[in-house]
Amino acid sequence: MARKKGRDITGWLIVDKPAGITSTSVVNKVRWALDAKKAGHAGTLDPDATGVLAVALGEATKTVSILTDALKCYDFTVNWGAETTTDDASGEVLRRSDMRPTGAQIEAALPGFTGEIMQVPPAFSAVKVDGERAYDLAREGEAPELAARPLWVESLTLLEAGAGTGRLEMVCGKGGYVRSIARDLGRELGCLGHVADLRRTWSGPFDVEDGVAFDRVDRDAGDWLEAQLLPLQAALTDLPMLRATPEGATRIRNGNPGEVTGGAEWGELVWVTDATGPLCIGRYQGGTVQPERVFNL
Incomplete structure (x- = not known):
């Protein structure tokens, strides 16, 4: 069957x-x-x-x-005083500290975690190491060596400082690990830390x-x-929208550059529509668009 x-x-x-x-x-x-x-x-x-x-x-x-490339916002709580294998509450405790940061100390450390930063992903992550997922290696008892990766952090804000906890909000770009932020912030403050809970409140245009x-x-x-x-x-609200001419729409549907009305920067990623709906995502080339992905609607 x-x-x-x-x-x-x-x-x-x-x-x-x-x-x-x-x-x-x-x-x-x-x-x-x-x-x-x-x-x-x-x-x-x-x-x-x-x-x-x-x-x-x-x-x-x-x-x-x-x-995936759009900014995303996370609301998360960090428990201070312990670092874990997974950098969150599900892991085993690796190290403990009796130190607890004040709100002022947390605030003072946050600028070092904003802008373009380098971040090492958690050992328990989907990053590939020699063709294998890091979390598979970590579960087998290996300690995968993960390279630091660039991350754009638009903002990192302390929302609340509790007794042994800190609630923060982070807006970041593609590839950000909140667990790494908690781990590295705990190390920077000298008190260690891991994520207690994590909620993504928006992703690009979606709330x-x-x-x-x-x-x-x-x-x-x-x-x-x-x-x-x-x-x-x-999902395309951050891209310029251009309208295809009737002849341009036919060419675009066949994967060829098509004529459009409206303008954008040369080489800018745009999306194209006509009376029938979205046609493609492509690059603007001065009056025409070279389609990269054509929609079959």
Whole structure:
């Protein structure tokens, strides 16, 4: 018997991911609930983390890289006084400290973690080392050597300083590990630290307040869930929008440079539409756009 492939359904479903489930499991559940042929997500959340997980369906998967590169916001709490194997509360304690920072001390350290910084990912992460995931090596008792990577931190703000804890908000670019920030901040303050809880409150144009609770993906699968889908172009709000001429639209649909109205910077990434809807993402070339990803809608 041939395996059912699913429906050609396109759009974005914003899920408020609960703790205790992987991002891949969320995507698989959404794909099943909507009987979608194709699905993916824009930015992994740790199993213990909650908040915005943007799930792309169908042709929207061609825009995932745009959202992955967008700024994201995290609200997280750090427990001071211990460093763990995973840099969060799920790991085993490696070292302890009796020191506890004041709010003023935390505030004073934050500028060193903003702007363009270099960050070493956690040992328990999906970073590949010689073709293997770091978390697989770490689970086998190996200590993978991970190289520092550049990260843009737009802002890092102390929201609340408690007794032995600090609640912070970070806005950062692609590839940021909040667990690494907690670990490195604890080391900088001399008190050690790890993430106690973590919530992504927004990702690019998508806000957690617009997210669907994960239990409703099961409970309300069908017409209600499909009605929550956002259009493909919802992820493209940071790109200039240009309109194709009738002849340009035909050429773009065939993967060729097509004439557009409106303007942008030469070589700038834009998205193109016509009366039928989004046509492509591509590079502006002075009156025409060279498509990089064409949408088959």
